[in-house]
Amino acid sequence: MVAFRAPKGVPDYVPPRSEHLLAVREAMVAPLRLAGYGYLELPVFEDTALFARGVGETTDVVSKEMFTFVDKGDRSITLRPEGTVGAVRAVLEAGLERGALPVKLWYAGPMFRYEQPQSGRQRQFTQVGAEALGSDDPALDAELIALADTAYRSLGLTQTVLHLATLGDPEDRAGYSSRLREWLRPRVGGLDAETDRRIELNPLRVLDDKRPEVRAATADAPLLTDVIGPEAKAHHEAVRRHLTDLGVAFVDDPRLVRGLDYYRRTTFEFIHPLLGAQSTIGAGGRYDGLSEAIDGPPLPGIGWALGVDRTLLALEAEGVLPAEAPRAQVFFVPLGSEAKARSVTLAGELRRAGIAADLAYGDRGMKGAMKAADRSGAAYAVVLGDRDIEAGEAQLKDLREHAQVAVPLDALVETLREKLQ
RNA sequence: GUGGGUGUAGCUCAGUUGGCAGAGCACCGGGUUGUGAUCCCGGUUGUCGCGGGUUCGACCCCCGUCACUCACCCCA
Incomplete structure (x- = not known):
């Protein structure tokens, strides 16, 4: 509640x-x-x-x-x-x-x-x-x-x-209205106050009534088309x-x-x-x-x-709704605070390059972060831990092919740009 | 404004004659020192819409009320 x-x-x-x-x-x-x-x-x-x-x-x-x-x-x-x-x-x-x-x-x-x-x-x-x-x-x-x-x-x-x-x-409608009014009065007049009011003020509206009894009573009403x-x-x-x-x-x-x-x-x-x-x-x-x-x-x-x-x-x-669009093309999986900082920076660079990027927030751990990557719909995950940063690279995983390669950190944005062409 | 239906976990819904509030999904964690979507295990979430009444005892019965919903009216 x-x-x-x-x-x-x-x-x-x-x-x-x-x-x-x-x-x-x-x-x-x-x-x-x-x-x-x-x-x-x-x-x-x-x-x-x-x-x-x-x-x-x-x-x-x-x-x-x-x-x-x-x-x-x-x-x-x-x-x-x-x-x-x-x-x-x-x-x-x-x-x-x-x-x-x-x-x-x-x-x-x-x-x-x-x-x-x-x-x-x-x-x-x-x-x-x-x-x-x-x-x-x-x-x-x-x-x-x-x-x-x-x-x-x-x-x-x-x-x-x-x-x-x-x-x-307007003159067609006016003439028809008065004619229809005369026609309606004896047939649906007295049904209720609202309908009576409508007959006098805007008789055409009565023809739009969905109640079965009104429908039946007006089935062969004169048509505007004829005048x-x-x-x-x-x-x-x-x-x-x-x-x-x-x-x-x-x-x-x-x-x-x-x-x-x-x-x-x-x-x-x-x-x-x-x-x-x-x-x-x-x-x-x-x-x-x-x-x-x-x-x-x-x-x-x-x-x-x-x-x-x-x-x-x-x-x-x-049942013709469009398929849900992925929320990201690249998803970062940072392990540790240094990796988090680098991921934030890299995601920013990708976004400026026109690539939709997101990352795992909070300290989710490997499994949880990968799960988040999967749910984002991203084509690629970038796994980044202390050992990768020391080696100056990131693990780039193709989430659909389940294949993973190491990519130098300073080539990451360019590599992704090419892959996502 | 009028009439019918429904209110139970974040969502969809079970809940027996009135006797300890449940399932599935979702979410979180574990199985795996750093790898998702599958699988297995575990866990969190409740003013049973609200207020009265009946009863030893009410999610369940009664009254009221609010909300949602469908329909009338009307309209995109």
């Missing part, structure tokens, strides 16, 4: 799992760099009103899941529940929308939502996000989706399914075509519903079938009205966020 535990819903990652998490993050970023996306470093908290306006007052995220507090200057501050709104704010603050368009950016870091934790859902979680602003070209929609697809593939995931939909333009205007429809068809040209497989999902208000036209989710209830490992969409919602100029945009934690869960579920 330890005195302190991490706060509820806040995960620690320790080796070797933390290495896998880092690898996921890097794999998500690599394709973005190859597509001209620049790095954006963002604050993890913002003015509360920014999220309320940008994400939408009626969303669950804003209405009940924000980590909000008042700072010492009496400002209302909120730990970011998602990244897009802050990214757009930063772009506007820096005036990037006046430069070359589109502006393509990525960021990564922790997000915070005050929710009941469960598998794949933590109060603090990490996302890699990408945004492309200043163009409504459907090729950008397809590009971003393809980059996420590439990231998942490069990690070895094969079972991820891309769901694609369009929300149409999409010609422009949005053309945009959607172009996105589908580009994706097909790029070799990205997807399924059309007319019932796909996103939880944040700023989406319009393209929306998508990457779903992993082995994950249980929280199975969306990445998602995004177009948000052409977001900039105006936070008092900016008209600025179309498309973006996504990939869940780093959930993607790690997916890797574990598919």
Whole structure:
């Protein structure tokens, strides 16, 4: 029993799992760099009103899941529940929308939502996000989706399914909403207060309800797809075509519903079938009205966020975790204090030469130190005792071949450098 | 916020009708004066989540509480 535990819903990652998490993050970023996306470093908290306006007052995220507090200057501050709104704010603050368009950016870091934790859902979680602003070209929609697809593939995931939909333009959505509202009232109205509220404020959300009775009741609800205007429809068809040209497989999902208000036209989710209830490992969409919602100029945009934690869960579920990397290439086994001092020096020299080196600490004795060498994954052990120092040499042992040779001490670094080439 | 499940060694978990708290793994040491991963031998670690109650006696039964976990809601 330890005195302190991490706060509820806040995960620690320790080796070797933390290495896998880092690898996921890097794999998500690599394709973005190859597509001209620049790095954006963002604050993890913002003015509360920014999220309320940008994400939408009626969303669950804003209405009940924000980590909000008042700072010492009496400002209302909120730990970011998602990244897009802050990214757009930063772009506007820096005036990037006046430069070359589109502006393509990525960021990564922790997000915070005050929710009941469960598998794949933590109060603090990490996302890699990408945004492309200043163009409504459907090729950008397809590009971003393809980059996420590439990231998942490069990690070895094969079972991820891309769901694609369009929300149409605001007028399509508004018309459909009122129609759907009328349709829903007699069918699921009165079920509970939350659902009633949702029918009135954001009826599309009801279609996302997972309760069997709601699912059954809404099975043949009218579809948004049927009322999409010609422009949005053309945009959607172009996105589908580009994706097909790029070799990205997807399924059309007319019932796909996103939880944040700023989406319009393209929306998508990457779903992993082995994950249980929280199975969306990445998602995004177009948000052409977001900039105006936070008092900016008209600025179309498309973006996504990939869940780093959930993607790690997916890797574990598919059993495609990368092999553990050795912690050292060379491991010193010093016998005695003089040998310890020489080992510390030599390990330092190797590290400066770009070779991963470690040594046995404490007075472990031969056997224990060799065991530590073995566990480090090192290819070579350097055994160093008084008699070797007197002879001006070290015993260099190849831990895989079980072969050992004496090497002059002043040639050790160079010898290892050659052997590890 | 709501519901189910689980809390025993660092980790994974056994623990019989209520009768001296265990195993495997890990870790440490020895078998080898200076040689690992295999093998053999030995050893360390416990507020049985916490607080009450019942009982001669509670890891076990009862009540409460906390934590973790899965699911709903919602979402990456």
